Amino acid sequence: MSVNVLYRTTARAVGGRDGHAETLDGRFKVDLGVPKELGGDDRGNNPEQLFAAGYAACFLGAMKYVANEQKLSLPQETSVQATVGLGPRSDGGFGIEVSLEVSLPGMDHSQADSLLQKTEKVCPYAHATRNNIKTTISLAKN
Template sequence: MKIFYKTRATATGGRSGHTELDDGSLGFDLTRPGAGQTGVNPEQLFALGYAACFDSAFAMVAQQRKLEVTGKTSVEVGIGQRPEGGYALDIDIHVETHGVTEAEARALIEATHQVCPYSNATRGNIDVRLHVTAL
């Protein structure tokens, strides 16, 4: 695989510590979900990245298909304990489209899910559900 871009982040203190890009351009204090403290958690950071990545892939696929469509992507990321032990993520992707029918929107979102790097990384090991609203 030809690598187009690579970045590196370092975390200290786990879910109650700090994470920062090694170039110093972005960093966050971390907190556990529901702890009532200021900070973010890894699931929130994952949701931010996945939403941006999927939205960009959506625009690319729409352009390739020559569709006049706009959209907005929201990603919900949950975490829970697996019955066999350990933890797993659970994801819902919500895409709101303007300019295409619901059937066209569904086909577009399915195609986007095949090219998005986050979708490719999670496929087969994380439950991901796609939700489409065509307006």
């Protein structure tokens, strides 16, 4: 499968989990830190936080795209909460898992469920992680 790339960005990390990362265009800069659960001091942000924020924003953007294609109005308070977990894999190394909780207050449950299923097929993050990491997507109880 090929991709007709419309946008590219490049980021550089120095120092690993307790270093610094930034995009080469200078629009995004972040000091990184290791979470206490992994032996760090909890200073700075970590890659899992960045992945959670990116996945949540990407999924919501894809949901807006799908809703627009289907002539649906999303509730004003629509949100996506992404939780990223990190831990050792049973076969060695480390792995992540993701849980997305989507809030669509006031939307009919079956319509919301259909929207999530279609969004999961459109979202680039969901596509990149499909059959790769454990991912659950659920509707928030509103």
